[in-house]
Structures are given as C-alpha cells and as structure tokens.
Amino acid sequence: MKKKLSLFLAFGFLSLHGAWAGVHYGLGTAVAHQSAVAIDAANDAAIASQRPVCTDAPYTVSPLDLTNGFNLEPLGHLAPYSHTLPTEHIYFLIVKSSADTTSYDVRAPADILITRVSSSELLFSTPTYKDYSIYYDACRGVNGYFHHVLHLSADLEAKLGNVDRNCSVYSDGSARVCNTDTAILVNAGDVIGNTVGRVGSNLVGVDFGTHDYRKAPLAFADPSRKGADQLHTVCPVDYFPESLRVQMEARLGTYDGSVHRTAAPVCGEYNQDIAGSAQGNWYVNGTPPGPVQQENATLALVHDNVDPTRGVLSVGQSVTASGLSSGPYYFTPSSMGLVNRDFGGVRDTDTYCYESPGLISAVILIQMPNSTTLKIERQGLASCGAGPWSLTSNATTFVR
Amino acid sequence: MTFLGALLLASASVVSADEKTPCHSLSLGAMYKGAQVHVGLGARWAAEARAQAGNSGSDVGQIDASAYGMRLYRYFHAPTRLRLLMGVEGAATRSSASEVSYKTTGTALGAFLGAEVYATRRLSFNLDVGPYFLSTSVKDSGISQSGMEIVINSSINLYLL
Numbered sequence: 001m002k003k004k005l006s007l008f009l010a011f012g013f014l015s016l017h018g019a020w021a022g023v024h025y026g027l028g029t030a031v032a033h034q035s036a037v038a039i040d041a042a043n044d045a046a047i048a049s050q051r052p053v054c055t056d057a058p059y060t061v062s063p064l065d066l067t068n069g070f071n072l073e074p075l076g077h078l079a080p081y082s083h084t085l086p087t088e089h090i091y092f093l094i095v096k097s098s099a100d101t102t103s104y105d106v107r108a109p110a111d112i113l114i115t116r117v118s119s120s121e122l123l124f125s126t127p128t129y130k131d132y133s134i135y136y137d138a139c140r141g142v143n144g145y146f147h148h149v150l151h152l153s154a155d156l157e158a159k160l161g162n163v164d165r166n167c168s169v170y171s172d173g174s175a176r177v178c179n180t181d182t183a184i185l186v187n188a189g190d191v192i193g194n195t196v197g198r199v200g201s202n203l204v205g206v207d208f209g210t211h212d213y214r215k216a217p218l219a220f221a222d223p224s225r226k227g228a229d230q231l232h233t234v235c236p237v238d239y240f241p242e243s244l245r246v247q248m249e250a251r252l253g254t255y256d257g258s259v260h261r262t263a264a265p266v267c268g269e270y271n272q273d274i275a276g277s278a279q280g281n282w283y284v285n286g287t288p289p290g291p292v293q294q295e296n297a298t299l300a301l302v303h304d305n306v307d308p309t310r311g312v313l314s315v316g317q318s319v320t321a322s323g324l325s326s327g328p329y330y331f332t333p334s335s336m337g338l339v340n341r342d343f344g345g346v347r348d349t350d351t352y353c354y355e356s357p358g359l360i361s362a363v364i365l366i367q368m369p370n371s372t373t374l375k376i377e378r379q380g381l382a383s384c385g386a387g388p389w390s391l392t393s394n395a396t397t398f399v400r
Numbered sequence: 401m402t403f404l405g406a407l408l409l410a411s412a413s414v415v416s417a418d419e420k421t422p423c424h425s426l427s428l429g430a431m432y433k434g435a436q437v438h439v440g441l442g443a444r445w446a447a448e449a450r451a452q453a454g455n456s457g458s459d460v461g462q463i464d465a466s467a468y469g470m471r472l473y474r475y476f477h478a479p480t481r482l483r484l485l486m487g488v489e490g491a492a493t494r495s496s497a498s499e500v501s502y503k504t505t506g507t508a509l510g511a512f513l514g515a516e517v518y519a520t521r522r523l524s525f526n527l528d529v530g531p532y533f534l535s536t537s538v539k540d541s542g543i544s545q546s547g548m549e550i551v552i553n554s555s556i557n558l559y560l561l
Contacts, residue, residue, distance in 0.1 A: 023550040026432045027491060027508060027532065028454025030549045032465035034534045035495035036458035038545035039502045042538040043460050181459065 047183055051113060054139035054214065057241040059109040061189040063146065063208060064092040066247055068104060070205065071095075071257040074268025075235055076305035081326040084295040084316040085281050086302055088233040088270050089147065089209030093255045096197045096204055103196045106149050106206055107189050109236075112136040114184040114192070115143070117152065119163055121176045132163075134192055141214045143229070144236060147207035149193035156192050159184050203255060210236040221273040221280055221372075222400040227291045235267035254306050261306050268305040273400075276371045278352075279343035282398035284318040285373075296326075299376065299398050301343040301366070304330065311342060313354060313364055315376075322394040324378035329356035329364065339384045351391060353384035365389050374398045422518040423559035424479040429526070431555035438557060446473040450491075461499035467491040467508060475516075483516045485528065493536065506536035510551060522559040529553070 024030035064070050071093050076086035096102065116135040121128050132149040134156075152160070160180060167178040186192060197204040210233070217223065217231040237248045252267060253260035261268065273280030282299040283292060292298060300314035311333040317326045331354055333342035341352050346368060354364040363381045368374050377395035424443070429436040434452030441447060448471040456463045469491025476484040491508040514528020535546040 023552065024454075025552050025554075026434070026452055026454055027467045027469070027489075027493075027510075027551050027553065028433055028452040028465055029456065030454070030532060030534060030551050031467050031493040031506070031508065031536070032454040032456035032463050032495060034536050034545055034547065034549065035465050035493075035504045035506075036456040036463040038504055038536045038538050038543055039463060039495075039497055040459045041545070042502060042541035042543040043500070045541065045543060 047113065048137065048140065051137050051140045052111070054142050054212075057239060057245075058139045058142055059236065059239045059244075060241065061107055061109050062240070062244055062248070063107050063109045064104055064195075064206065066251070069094055070104075070251065071253065071255060072237070072248055072251045073255055074252050074261050074266070074305045075233070075270045076268040076272065076302070078300065078302070078305070078312060078314045078328050080300075080314045080328060081296040081316040084298045084314050084326075085300045086268075086270055086272060086305065087207075088230055089145075089207040090236060090252075090267065091205055091207055091255065093203055093205035094197075095202060095256045098200050098202055100197045100204075101199060102204070103194045104204065105191045106134075106146060106193045106195060108136075108186045108192055109144070109240075110138045110188045112138050112144075112186050112188075114156070114182060114186060117156075117160055117163055117180050117182060119178045122174065123169070123176055124174050129198075132193060136186075138210075138239075142210065142212050142239070144208070144210040146193075147209075148195060149206060150196045152193045153191045155190075156184065156186070205255075208236050210234050210239060212239075218271040219273070219275075220271055221275040222283070224290065225281065225283060225292050225400070230270075230291070233270045235265070237267050259306055261308075263308050269303075269308075272300075272302040274344050276347055277344050278346035278366060278368055278374055280400070282374050282400050284316075285397040285399050287399075299374075301374075303333075309333070311340070311354075313356070313376075319376055319378065319396045321396055322376075322378040322392075324362075324364065324376070327358060329354070329358045331356045338387055351387070351389045353387060353389050355384050363389075365391055365395075367391055367395075372400055374400075420521060422479050422481065422521050422524070423561060425559070425561040427524070427557040427559040429555045429557040431553060436555060436557075443478040444475045446475070447471065448473065458497065460497050460502065463495050463497055465493065465495035465504075467493045469508065481518045484514075485516060486513050487511070487528070489532075493534070495536070502541075503539045504536045505539065506534065508532050508534050512551075512553065514553070516557075524557045524559065526555045526557060527553070 073091040114136045118133040121130040133147045135145045137143045163180045164178050165180050169176045195206050211229045212234045213232050249266050278301050284297040296316045297318040298316050304310040304312055311331050313329040315326055331340045334340045338352050346352055351367040361382055362378050363384050366376045375391055375395040375397050377391050425440040427438040436448050436450035438448040451468050454465045469489050471487055471489045473485050473487040489510045493506040493508055495504045510530050510532030512528040512530030516524050516526045518524045529552045532549050532551045537544040
C-alpha cells in the first residue's frame with residue numbers, strides 16, 4: 001500500500017514539474033486555454049492577410065517634418081555599451097540648445113496598422129524618464145517601429161486605454177518596460193505622437209526601423225543571435241517615393257549634419273559580418289543561446305556608419321580582465337600587415353595589433369584561434385611597433 | 401500540489417477501516433463544469449463517459465470550450481473505502497469565441513493517476529492528475545496548435561448499483 005501511495009505521489013510531482021506547458025483544473029479548461037492560443041494566432045494571421053500588398057514605396061509621408069531641419073543618421077550607429085553592435089534603425093535628429101523644449105510631431109509614414117505600443121521608464125533618472133515605442137505593419141510583409149516617442153497622440157492614447165500593462169522591470173532595476181498589443185489603423189500622415197527636446201539635452205529625435213519579410217534574411221555569421229525581424233532589417237529611406245528618398249538621402253550623415261555619408265550604401269549597413277574573418281559581431285563566450293537583446297557583453301569589429309573608411313572596435317563591458325573600457329575605438333584600416341589591419345582581412349591565427357586615439361598608452365590585440373572564436377586583450381604598450389605580440393591569460397574570448 | 405498530497409495522505413488513514421464493500425457498478429457523477437456516467441467492469445476495471453466545459457480569455461474575447469470523452473480505469477485493488485487508480489482518456493474537443501466567429505475542433509489524449517474515496521457505500525469523491533496531449537485546429541484558418549498540458553480532475557459520484 002505504501003509503495004503504491006509513493007508511486008502515486010511521485011507521479012503527481014513529476015507531472016506538475018515545470019517541464020510542462022501548464023496545469024489546468026479540468027480538461028475543459030485546458031482545451032479552452034489551448035484554443036485561445038490557436039484562435040489568437042488565427043486572428044493575428046487574418047489581420048496580417050488583410051493588410052494591403054506592398055508597393056515599391058509603401059511609405060508616403062516623412063514621419064518627421066524634414067523642413068524642421070532633421071538630420072538622418074544611417075543604419076549601423078554605434079554607442080557602446082547599449083548599442084555595442086551596429087543599430088538596426090536610422091535616426092531622425094536635430095541639434096538644439098539645452099534649454100529648447102520644442103515639440104515635433106511624429107506621423108504615420110503610410111496607412112499603418114499599429115500592432116504594439118511599449119513604454120520604457122528609466123527608473124534611475126531623477127525624475128524618472130518615460131517614452132514609447134510604436135510598432136506597426138505597413139503592408140503585407142513590411143513592418144516597422146519608432147523608438148523614443150515622448151508622448152502618444154491623444155487619439156492613439158484614447159484608443160489604447162491603459163498602456164501600463166504586461167510590465168516588467170530589468171533585473172538591475174534600471175528600467176520598467178510595459179507592452180500593449182493592439183490593432184489600430186492609422187492613416188498616412190496622421191500624428192501618432194511627438195518627440196520633445198529635454199532640458200539639458202542637445203539632441204532631439206526618434207529611432208526609425210523597418211523590416212521587409214519579402215527579402216531574404218540577412219547573412220549574419222551567426223543568425224541565431226538575431227530575432228526574425230532583425231534578420232529582415234532594411235533601410236526605411238528606401239521605402240519612400242523618389243522625391244522624398246532623395247531629400248532624405250541628402251541628410252544621411254552625422255547627427256549634426258556636419259558630415260554626410262557618400263559611400264554606398266548611403267543608408268549604412270546593419271549587417272557587416274564577413275564569415276571566416278574578424279569583421280562583424282561577436283558574443284562573449286558563454287552567452288546563452290538565442291537572440292541577444294542586451295549588447296553589453298558583445299563586441300563589434302566593423303566600420304563607421306558615416307565614414308566607412310574608418311574602422312571601429314566597438315567594445316561592450318566584458319573585456320574587463322585586461323582593463324579595456326567600453327567604448328568605440330576608431331582607427332584607419334590597413335589593407336595589409338598586422339597593424340590596424342582591416343577586419344575583413346583578418347582570416348588567420350596571427351595576432352593583430354590596433355592603435356586608436358581613444359587608447360591612452362595602450363593597444364588592442366586580437367587573434368582568431370579558429371573562424372568562430374576571437375580573443376581580444378588590451379596591453380599597456382605606447383604603440384604597436386613591429387611585433388610580434390602575444391596574448392596573455394587576460395584575453396577575453398568571444399564566439400559567433 | 402500541497403492540497404493533492406494532503407488529501408491523499410488523509411485519505412490513506414481511512415483505508416484500513418473495515419466497511420461493507422462499496423458500490424462500484426454504476427454511478428452518475430458531477431465535476432467542475434461537467435458530468436459523467438461511470439460503469440464498473442468487474443472489481444478492478446471501469447469505463448466512463450464524460451462531458452466537460454471550460455473557458456479562457458483571449459485577444460478576441462472569451463473562448464468557450466467543451467470536451468466529450470471516454471475514460472478507462474484500472475484500480476490497484478478491489479473496492480475499498482480508498483481506491484488508488486490509473487487510467488487513460490480520449491476526448492473530442494471543440495471551442496468557439498464568444499465575440500467573433502472562430503471555432504476549433506481537436507482531440508485530447510491523456511493518462512492519469514488518482515484516488516477514489518468513498519464517504520458512504522454509494523457516495524465517493526475522485527481526484528486524479530496526469531499529462532494530456534492536446535491538439536486543436538482553428539476551422540478555415542490553417543492554424544493548429546498542439547502540446548502537453550497537465551490536467552487535474554475531481555468529481556463527486558453517486559453510485560446507483
């Protein structure tokens with residue numbers, strides 16, 4: 001009897017263990033739960049199928065009024081450690097005086113279906129700072145988003161209701177993020193929100209990203225590190241009619257408009273990976289499998305998004321053993337040799353040395369033991385000299 | 401889980417009571433949003449027909465579901481005040497959304513372990529738990545969903561024979 005009871009309790013414990021999808025009281029409840037998931041998926045698919053077929057230029061209205069003097073920063077912006085890897089969006093930016101609090105409307109670039117609105121509140125700011133991300137479907141297969149919309153339009157806010165739903169706080173307590181799924185149709189040119197200059201800040205603007213599922217996924221060296229949308233990143237500027245596209249392309253460059261990008265592609269590059277070489281995105285050894293959201297433990301060996309003739313070591317917060325601080329380290333690439341070698345040419349197991357004005361009495365060494373592993377180390381040398389150099393146990397290992 | 405364990409342990413203390421053999425041939429039962437007819441097939445086997453409803457929230461409003469199934473029970477021993485049991489269940493399922501036209505059909509297959517406790521010769525309570533594989537298709541959409549779920553069942557049974 002005791003044996004049977006033990007068997008029964010063991011079965012119950014194993015059955016309720018976390019490997020299962022869920023625990024339900026009654027088969028009817030379990031069926032209802034699964035049916036709800038299936039019906040939600042069917043409803044999402046039905047909404048998506050009702051979106052219009054995309055044209056070559058689905059966007060018809062600039063989301064921010066270009067006559068206000070906005071500059072556009074291309075894809076691939078670097079700002080480690082939050083953006084250690086090249087960004088998947090462009091920026092609409094205006095330089096302003098720190099006291100300027102002018103508001104700029106953000107408009108729907110097409111007849112869009114808003115599918116999600118997220119709020120992000122920075123809890124360490126005093127007072128706390130909150131802004132919104134708006135995600136939308138533009139047409140069948142093309143979606144996009146805006147980040148850093150400071151206020152939602154009154155109309156959108158009324159349709160959304162309470163947006164402080166499905167909230168979570170970052171593990172370090174730095175931010176509170178809430179997500180509201182929705183399905184709100186908005187006409188091209190309608191105001192969906194605004195961005196406002198903050199006192200003390202010299203910039204105002206929004207992030208603008210677009211994904212096109214009609215196109216083949218980007219060929220990252222390790223695609224598993226990117227989400228489905230990210231793999232279909234495109235330049236939003238390319239989705240406007242020619243008259244607008246020409247105006248926007250003329251504004252692609254630095255945040256202040258002082259330097260314009262002229263090298264093709266003028267909208268920059270999100271994916272700069274070259275498999276088998278050092279160029280591209282790297283993830284610190286031990287990074288859990290799957291898409292990487294937080295970029296503090298990553299490394300990008302890429303080119304500048306405005307002047308791609310400049311090389312950049314974009315370093316997150318994980319090269320600590322050798323004391324290399326997070327930051328972008330720029331240099332002028334060389335097409336040969338072991339010093340400041342362009343990353344695309346680093347394809348063997350030699351140790352390469354990099355000098356950058358951002359380094360004070362130090363150099364950066366990299367070495368690839370194999371095609372998917374890269375070691376990096378800061379060493380306290382005044383310059384690279386002629387080499388050879390050897391990495392020590394202080395080197396940090398990245399993989400992809 | 402704690403509740404399940406406590407109930408079983410408490411029930412175990414009454415199993416040694418020397419009572420007249422409980423009825424076990426035919427019962428009508430009620431469960432959470434459902435009903436059942438239970439037929440004993442000798443001392444250690446039984447079959448049961450059952451129907452049960454349920455509901456859940458979704459993006460398109462409430463989903464109302466129902467499951468119509470058959471259970472086969474195997475008891476660990478002849479009828480006493482406490483009978484530990486195991487069994488399998490197969491059911492046809494369907495559901496509909498209350499505010500839009502979506503409907504689903506599907507199947508459920510599961511196994512369970514449990515116990516039946518007699519309060520009197522004719523009145524018993526049943527509690528079981530087990531893994532169920534559920535498969536659901538949304539009509540006219542091409543969307544389907546399947547997966548494992550843990551299902552807890554309880555019922556009260558009135559034995560007629």
